[in-house]
Amino acid sequence: MESYTVHDYDVLVIGAGGAGLRAAIAAIEKGARVGVVTKSLLGKAHTVMAEGGMAAAMGNVRPEDNWKVHFRDTLKGGGMLNNWKMVENYTKEAPDRVRELEQWGAVFDRTPDGKINQRNFGGHSYPRLAHVGDRTGLELIRTLQDHAVKMGIHAHMETTIYRLLTDAGRVVGALGFNRQTGEFLVFRAKAVVLATGGLGRIYQITSNSWECTGDGFSLASMVGADLIDMEFIQFHPTGMVWPPSVMGILVTEGVRGEGGVLKNSEGKRFMFDNVPERYKGEFAETEEEAERWLQGDRSARRPPELLTRDVVARAIRKEVNEGRGSPHGGAYLDIASRRPADYIKKKLPSMYHQFMKLGNLDITKEPMEVGPTCHYVMGGVRVDPDTQATNVPGLYAAGEVAGGLHGANRLGGNSLSDLVVFGRRAGMAAAEYAAQQTGSLQVDEAQVRAYIAEALQPFNNPQGENPFALMKELRATMQKNAGIMREEGELKAQLEILANLKKRAWNTSVSGSRAYNPGWHTALDMRLMVEISEAVVLAALARKESRGGHARLDYPDPDPTFAKLNHIIRRNSDGTLSVVAEPLPEMPEEMRKVAEAKDLKELSEKVGA
Amino acid sequence: MSTVTFKVFRGDRSGGELKDYTVEVQEGMVVLDAIHQIQAEQAPDLACRWNCKAGKCGSCGAEVNGKPTLMCMTRLDTIDTSKPVTVRPMKTFPVIRDLATDVKWNYEANKKIKPFTPAPNTDWIMYQEDVDRVQEFRKCIECFLCQNVCHVLREHDEKTGFIGPRLLVRTASLEMHPLDVENRLDMLKNEGGIGYCNITKCCTEVCPEHIHITDNAIIPLKERVVDEYYDPVLGFFRRLFGSKKRAEPSGQAADD
Ligand SMILES: Cc1cc2nc3c(=O)[nH]c(=O)nc-3n(C[C@H](O)[C@H](O)[C@H](O)COP(=O)(O)OP(=O)(O)OC[C@H]3O[C@@H](n4cnc5c(N)ncnc54)[C@H](O)[C@@H]3O)c2cc1C
Ligand code: SF4
Ligand code: SF4
Ligand code: FES
Numbered sequence: 001m002e003s004y005t006v007h008d009y010d011v012l013v014i015g016a017g018g019a020g021l022r023a024a025i026a027a028i029e030k031g032a033r034v035g036v037v038t039k040s041l042l043g044k045a046h047t048v049m050a051e052g053g054m055a056a057a058m059g060n061v062r063p064e065d066n067w068k069v070h071f072r073d074t075l076k077g078g079g080m081l082n083n084w085k086m087v088e089n090y091t092k093e094a095p096d097r098v099r100e101l102e103q104w105g106a107v108f109d110r111t112p113d114g115k116i117n118q119r120n121f122g123g124h125s126y127p128r129l130a131h132v133g134d135r136t137g138l139e140l141i142r143t144l145q146d147h148a149v150k151m152g153i154h155a156h157m158e159t160t161i162y163r164l165l166t167d168a169g170r171v172v173g174a175l176g177f178n179r180q181t182g183e184f185l186v187f188r189a190k191a192v193v194l195a196t197g198g199l200g201r202i203y204q205i206t207s208n209s210w211e212c213t214g215d216g217f218s219l220a221s222m223v224g225a226d227l228i229d230m231e232f233i234q235f236h237p238t239g240m241v242w243p244p245s246v247m248g249i250l251v252t253e254g255v256r257g258e259g260g261v262l263k264n265s266e267g268k269r270f271m272f273d274n275v276p277e278r279y280k281g282e283f284a285e286t287e288e289e290a291e292r293w294l295q296g297d298r299s300a301r302r303p304p305e306l307l308t309r310d311v312v313a314r315a316i317r318k319e320v321n322e323g324r325g326s327p328h329g330g331a332y333l334d335i336a337s338r339r340p341a342d343y344i345k346k347k348l349p350s351m352y353h354q355f356m357k358l359g360n361l362d363i364t365k366e367p368m369e370v371g372p373t374c375h376y377v378m379g380g381v382r383v384d385p386d387t388q389a390t391n392v393p394g395l396y397a398a399g400e401v402a403g404g405l406h407g408a409n410r411l412g413g414n415s416l417s418d419l420v421v422f423g424r425r426a427g428m429a430a431a432e433y434a435a436q437q438t439g440s441l442q443v444d445e446a447q448v449r450a451y452i453a454e455a456l457q458p459f460n461n462p463q464g465e466n467p468f469a470l471m472k473e474l475r476a477t478m479q480k481n482a483g484i485m486r487e488e489g490e491l492k493a494q495l496e497i498l499a500n501l502k503k504r505a506w507n508t509s510v511s512g513s514r515a516y517n518p519g520w521h522t523a524l525d526m527r528l529m530v531e532i533s534e535a536v537v538l539a540a541l542a543r544k545e546s547r548g549g550h551a552r553l554d555y556p557d558p559d560p561t562f563a564k565l566n567h568i569i570r571r572n573s574d575g576t577l578s579v580v581a582e583p584l585p586e587m588p589e590e591m592r593k594v595a596e597a598k599d600l601k602e603l604s605e606k607v608g609a
Numbered sequence: 610m611s612t613v614t615f616k617v618f619r620g621d622r623s624g625g626e627l628k629d630y631t632v633e634v635q636e637g638m639v640v641l642d643a644i645h646q647i648q649a650e651q652a653p654d655l656a657c658r659w660n661c662k663a664g665k666c667g668s669c670g671a672e673v674n675g676k677p678t679l680m681c682m683t684r685l686d687t688i689d690t691s692k693p694v695t696v697r698p699m700k701t702f703p704v705i706r707d708l709a710t711d712v713k714w715n716y717e718a719n720k721k722i723k724p725f726t727p728a729p730n731t732d733w734i735m736y737q738e739d740v741d742r743v744q745e746f747r748k749c750i751e752c753f754l755c756q757n758v759c760h761v762l763r764e765h766d767e768k769t770g771f772i773g774p775r776l777l778v779r780t781a782s783l784e785m786h787p788l789d790v791e792n793r794l795d796m797l798k799n800e801g802g803i804g805y806c807n808i809t810k811c812c813t814e815v816c817p818e819h820i821h822i823t824d825n826a827i828i829p830l831k832e833r834v835v836d837e838y839y840d841p842v843l844g845f846f847r848r849l850f851g852s853k854k855r856a857e858p859s860g861q862a863a864d865d
Contacts, residue, residue, distance in 0.1 A: 041658075042716065043751055044666045102733060105725035107740050107747055107786065114734035132744065138665065139747060150724040157713075180705050209660040243637020249663045354663060357682050358639070468649035512654025515621070516706040519653025 002452050004175075004184035007156075008441075009035040010434040011427070012174060012189035014161050014216065017045035018137075018419030019399025019426070020195030021144035021153075026427025027193075028151045032434055035187060036148075037156045037176060039211050043145045046197050046209040047419065050137025051252035051350065053119055053129030054416035056094035060115040064604075065126040067091040068594050072603060074414060075595045076278070077123040077308045078378070078407025079548040080563060081229065084587045084595070085385035086405045090414075090421050097420040098130050106143040108132055120257040123308040123411040125600055134252050134350045140416055159185065161215070162524060163451045164192065164223045167442045170393035171223060175451050179521065182514020184452055188441045190434035191394050193426050194220055194381060198400040202533050203374035204479040207239055207250035213525045214532035216401035220381045221531065221577070225390040227569040228403040229379035230532075231539035232549040234410055235484040237312035239373025241330040246358045248373040251333060251351060253412045255368075256305045258347050259294050260335035262316070263367070264324035270331075271304035274315040279307060282599060310409045310548050313372040317484060320371065330371035336364055372484055376415065378406040378549055379539065382568065387429035388422055394433065398426035408548020457506075458523040464509030467523035474501055474529060482537050487553040491541045498537065502530045535569045535577055542567055542579045613685065614693040615643055617655065621706050627695060628652075634685055640673055640696065641680035644708070657708040664817060667752030671708050672697045677754045677815050699757040712753050718772045721800050722780050726791035739787045746782035746826060748818040749775065755812035755822060761805045771802035774812035774822045781826035784833070798834050803827070807842045 011027040013020045016038035027034045038045060057070040070091040075082050102108060102116065108130050109117040118127045132139040148155075158179040165173045165186070173188040196216030200208025221227055238251040256262075264270050275283050283304045284290035290303035305312070316331045326332055335344055341364035345352050348363070355361045355368060380403030381390055388396045399419045406414060458464060481494035508523040545559035546552050565581040572578055587595065590607070597603035613634050616627040630647045641659055648655045660666040662681045669680040673696055674688060680696070688694060702710035755774040761767050772780075780797060783789050797803040806827055813822045820826070831842075 040660055040666075040668065041712070044660050044668050046660070048750075049661050049663065049665045099733070103727060105727075105783075105786070107735075107743050109744075110735055110737040110740060112737075114736050132747070135665070135748065138750065142747065146724060149720065157716075180709075180711075209662070209666065211660065244635060245638045245642045246662075350665070357664065358637070358684065466649075466653065468653060472649070510653060513706075516656035516709050517654045518648055518656060522653075 002184065002449075002456070004186050004448070004452070006186045006188060007035055009033050009187060009189045011035075011191050011193060011430045012037065012187045013193045013195060013427070014174065015045065015195030015197060015399070015401075016042055016155065017047035017195060017197050017399060018140050018144060018416060019423040020045070020193070021141070021148050022420045022423030023193045023195055023398055023427035023430070024153055025144065025148055025151060026424040027431040028153065030428055030431035030435075032431035035154050035156060035189070037159045037161055037174075037187070039158065039160050039179065041157050042155050043141055045141065046211055047137045047141045047416070049207075049209060049250070050140065050416055051134040051250065052121060052254040052257065053131030053136045053413050054094075054098060054140065055121065055124060055128045055411065055413035056098045056130060056417050057091060057128060058095045058098065058116065058118065058130070060111055061118045062126040065128060068607060069125050069600065069603060070094070070128065071591075072594055072597055073123055073125050074411060075407065077409055077411040079409060079558070080407065080595070081547070081566060081584065082407030083385050083404035083585060084591055085585065088591065089385060089425070090405055090418060093421045094417040097417060097424065101140065101143050101420070104143050104147040106132075106139050108139070119254065120302070120306060121253055121412040122256070122306045122312065124413065129257070129413040131254070133346070134254050134348050136416060140419075156185070160521065160524070161219065162455050164219050164395070165443055165447060166223050167444060169224075171395040172441045173443055175448055177455065180516055182517065182520075186443060186448055188443055190437040190441065191396065191430035193430050194395065194397040194401050195399045195423065195426070196401045198377045199532055200374045200376070202475060202478050202529050202536070203483065204475040205239065205248040206374040207236060207248055208374070213529050215525070215528050216397065217381060217535065218528035218531040220390060220392070220395065220397065220401075221535065221569070221571050223392055223395065224571055225392045225395055226382040227379060227535055228382040229408070229539065229567050230377070230403075230535045230569050231543050231567065232378035232408045233374060233536065234309055234376040234378060234549045235313045235372040236375035237309055237316050237372055238333055238370035240359065241326075241369050241371040242328040242359060249354065249358070250373065250375070251368060251370050252348070253309070255333060255335050255348060255351060258335065259338045260305070260333050261303070261338065262305050262312070263332040263334055264319045265326060266324055270319055270324075271307065271312065271315060274311060275304050275307065276311055279311075283307065308409055308411065310551070313484060314551060316371060326369040328369050330369040332367040333370045334367035336366055341365075374483075376400065376410055378408060378410050379403045386425065388426035389429060389433075396426040396430045398422040408550060455524060458508045458510040458520060459514075461507065461509045464507045465504055467508040467510065467519055467526055470501065470504055470508060470526055471522055471529070474526070474533065478533055482533075482540055485551050485553050486540050488541065491537055494537050495534070495541075498530055498534050502534070505530050538577055538579050539567045539569055542581070611690070613643070613690040615647065616693045616695040617644070617647065617707070618697045619655070619707050620704065622703055625704070625707075629693065634690070638685050639681055640671075640683045640685065640694070641669055643685065644680060644696065655708075656706040665750060667750030670699055670752045670754045670757065672699060677757050679752060679754070679817050682817060699753065701757045701763045702753070714768055715751070715753055715756060715773075715775065718768070718776055719779065721772060721796055722776060722783065723791050723793055723796065725783055725786065725789055727788045728790045731788050733788070735787050742825060743782050743786050745820055746778045746785075748820055749778055750818060751775065752817060754815045754817065758811045758815050760809065760811065767802070767805060770800070771805045772800070774806075774827065777801070777803060777806070777830060778820060778822055778826045781830055784830065794834050794837050797830055798838050803831055803834055804842065806831070
C-alpha cells in the first residue's frame with residue numbers, strides 16, 4: 001500500500017505568494033506552529049511577476065490623498081459591488097503594511113525628500129502606488145521571504161496540495177505530494193489558510209504564471225466553501241501580442257502611468273472618445289490638458305489612458321474590431337515619443353528588457369503593440385471582511401483567491417497591498433482559531449487512501465487522453481466562449497463543453513515515473529481547472545448586464561437591479577454548483593457618502609476627505 | 610516555419626543521456642517554448658522548472674549549447690539552429706530529473722547571512738542616490754546562473770566554505786543598505802569564504818539582470834573585509850590595477 005508522511009501544524013498556509021507569506025508571518029507572531037506549502041520554490045510564486053506597484057494612500061506625493069479617497073476610488077472602479085467593509089479595512093491599513101515592508105528591508109523608489117515614492121495608475125485619483133521601478137512584486141516577495149526565513153518559517157517547496165481534508169464539517173488539514181519525488185504528504189492542521197492565487201491559466205491568453213490554475217477556488221468549493229462573483233475576470237488592456245509565443249505577457253500599466261499613450265492605426269489617441277458616463281468630467285478632454293496634467297499642473301485633469309482596466313481593454317477591443325488595430329491585432333502603446341530614452345530605461349527597465357529580448361523592439365524608439373490579456377480574478381472564496389474566515393470552520397482565504405474586495409473590477413496596484421493587509425488578518429485569525437482547538441485532530445485514513453488512489457489513477461490508465469491536449473482545449477474554449485466579451489449562446493455552449501471536459505479530465509493517461517512529472521501534474525491540475533471554469537461560466541450566465549470585468553454583448557449596459565447583487569456560487573449536496581443572488585451587505589450612511597461623492601471636490605467638502 | 614533538432618538531457622541523479630527531439634519552430638519562439646512543445650507532444654514526463662515565462666522568476670535556468678541562460682528569454686533566432694541545439698541542466702547542482710536541478714543548497718547557505726537590521730529609531734528617510742546601488746542588487750531573481758558558473762562551486766565543489774556570487778550579492782544588498790547596522794564581515798571572511806573568489810567575473814557575464822556582481826558587490830565587500838583582515842587576491846588586483854578599478858564610489862564605501 002502507498003505510504004505517506006505526516007506533518008502536524010497549528011496553521012497550514014497553502015501558497016507562498018505575497019498573501020501566503022504574510023499570513024505565515026502573522027501566524028508565527030501569534031505563536032502558532034506554521035507550515036507553508038508551495039507548488040514552486042520559495043520566492044518564485046506568481047507575485048514575483050507584479051510590476052507597477054502597490055496602492056496605499058500614504059500621501060507622500062500628494063498630501064491630499066487619504067484612505068477615504070482610496071475607498072471611493074476602489075468602490076467606483078469596482079462597480080460598487082465591493083464588500084465595503086473589506087474596502088474600509090484595506091484602505092485604512094494599506095499604508096502601515098507598506099511601511100512595515102520598508103522596515104523589513106524593502107527598498108522602494110524615493111521622493112526627492114527621501115520618502116517612499118508613489119506613481120499614478122488607472123482609477124486612482126492621486127499618485128498612490130509605492131513601487132520599485134517595474135519590479136515591485138519581486139521586492140515584495142523577496143522582503144517577505146527574507147523576513148519569513150528570519151522568523152523560522154517551515155516551507156515545503158515544490159509540493160502540491162491535491163485535496164483539503166475534513167472532519168465533521170471542518171477543515172483539519174490537506175493531502176499533497178512532493179513534486180520532486182511524487183511522495184504523498186498528509187498535513188494535519190487546526191486551521192488552513194488558502195493563499196493559492198488566481199486562475200488565469202484557464203484562458204489561452206494570460207499574463208499569469210503556470211501556477212495560476214485556480215486550485216484554491218476548487219479546493220475550497222469542494223469542501224463546501226462559498227465562492228462569490230466568479231464572473232468578474234479582469235482582462236488587462238496591455239499584454240504583448242507579438243510574437244505569438246509571448247502573447248499575453250504583461251506590459252505594465254506603469255507605462256501609461258509614466259505618460260505612455262494609446263493610439264490606433266490612424267495615429268489617433270482613441271481613449272478621449274471612450275470615457276464612460278460615470279467618469280465624465282474627471283478626465284482631460286484634450287491632449288493639451290492631458291499633457292499639462294503630466295507636467296504637474298494641478299488644475300488639469302488626468303489623461304483618459306488612465307481610466308480603469310475594463311474600460312481601456314474594451315476600447316482597444318473596439319478599435320481592433322472596427323479595423324483600426326495594429327498589424328498583429330492590438331493597439332499601439334507609445335512611450336518612445338513621450339519620454340527620453342534614459343528615463344524610460346530607469347523607470348521601466350524590465351519592459352525595456354522584455355521587448356528588446358522577446359520582441360526585438362526598442363521601446364525607447366518605437367511604440368509597442370498591445371492587446372487584452374487575462375490577468376486577474378476579482379471573484380473568489382467568500383470571506384468574512386475582518387477575519388478572512390470562510391463559511392467552513394477552520395478554513396481561511398487571502399489574496400487573489402479570496403473574493404469581495406475588488407467588486408466587479410480591480411484597480412491596478414490594489415492587489416499587492418490586498419495581499420499584505422488580508423494575508424496578515426487571515427494569519428492572525430487562523431492562529432487564534434487554532435489556539436482554541438483542543439484535542440487531537442482526526443484525519444480520516446480512508447479518505448486519504450481514496451484520494452491517493454484517485455491521484456495515481458492516470459498512471460494506470462494507458463488508454464486515457466493526453467493531459468496537455470486536454471488543457472489546450474479547455475483554455476482555447478474558455479477564451480472563445482467565456483472571454484472578454486460574452487453572450488448567452490456561447491456561455492451555454494461552453495457549459496456543455498465543460499461537462500464533456502470534466503469527464504475526460506478523469507480519464508487521462510501519463511507515463512514515466514512520479515518524480516517531477518509534468519504530464520502527471522497537468523492531469524491533476526485539469527481536474528481542478530474544469531471545476532472552477534464551470535463556476536466562472538455559471539456566474540457569467542447569471543449576470544445579465546455588463547459591469548466591470550464582465551461584459552455581455554447581449555446585455556451591453558449596467559443594470560440597476562444587478563448593481564445591488566452579489567453572486568454566491570454554492571456546491572449542492574450532489575456535487576453540482578448553483579448560483580444564488582444575494583443583496584450586497586448594507587453600507588452605513590457615512591460610508592455611502594464617501595463612496596458616492598461625485599468628485600474629489602464634493603468628497604472634501606461633504607465628508608472632509 | 611522550420612524544423613529544429615533538440616538534444617535534451619534525460620536522466621536523474623544517477624546519470625542520463627541526451628535524447629533527440631524535432632520541433633517545428635515558429636517566429637519568436639524561445640527555448641522554453643520548444644521544451645514545452647516536446648512535453649505536450651512527445652515526452653509528457655520531460656521535467657523542467659519554469660513559472661513566469663517572462664524572465665522574472667528565475668526558475669528556468671539551463672545550459673543551452675553549453676551557455677548558461679534563462680530558457681524563457683533565449684530566442685531561437687539568436688542561436689544557431691542549423692545544428693542540433695543541446696539543452697542540459699545546470700551542472701553545479703544535482704539533477705532531480707532532466708532539466709530540473711536541486712537548488713536547495715542555495716536556500717540553506719542563505720541562512721548564514723544575518724538578516725536586515727535597521728538602526729533603532731530611524732526616521733526611514735533615504736534618498737534615491739543612496740538606494741540606487743542597493744536596488745541594483747535587489748534586482749536579483751535568484752536564477753542561480755551565477756552560482757552555476759562560478760568555478761569555486763562548479764569545479765571545486767566548494768559548497769561548505771563559500772556562499773557564491775548570488776549570496777555575496779545578497780550580503781552586499783544588506784551591507785550597503787543605508788539604514789542597516791549589522792556587521793557581516795566576519796561571516797564573509799569565514800563561512801562566506803569571500804577569499805575564494807578570484808574575480809574571474811564569469812558570474813557577472815551570465816547574470817540576466819545585468820547586475821555588476823563583481824565590480825559593484827564583491828570587490829567593495831572584499832575591500833571592507835581587507836580593511837579588517839587581509840585578502841591576497843584583492844591585494845594582487847589592487848597592485849595590478851590600483852583601487853580605482855572597483856565600483857562607483859559612494860558615501861558608504863569602506864575605504865580610500
Ligand atoms: C504580470 C503581472 C503583473 C502584476 N502587477 C501587479 C502590480 O503591479 N500591482 C498589483 O497590485 N498587482 C499586480 N498583479 C497582480 C498580483 O501580482 C497578484 O494578484 C498577486 O501576486 C497574487 O498573490 P497571491 O499571494 O494571492 O498568490 P500567488 O502569488 O499567485 O501565489 C500563489 C501561491 O499558491 C501556491 N499554490 C497554488 N495552488 C497550490 C496547490 N494546489 N498546492 C500548493 N500550493 C499551491 C503557489 O505555488 C504559490 O506559492 C500582477 C499580476 C501579473 C500577472
Ligand atoms: S568573480 Fe568570483 S564569484 Fe564570480 S565567478 Fe569568478 S570566482 Fe566566482
Ligand atoms: S545575481 Fe544575477 S545571475 Fe546571480 S542569481 Fe541573481 S539574477 Fe541570477
Ligand atoms: S520562467 Fe521565469 S525566468 Fe524563465
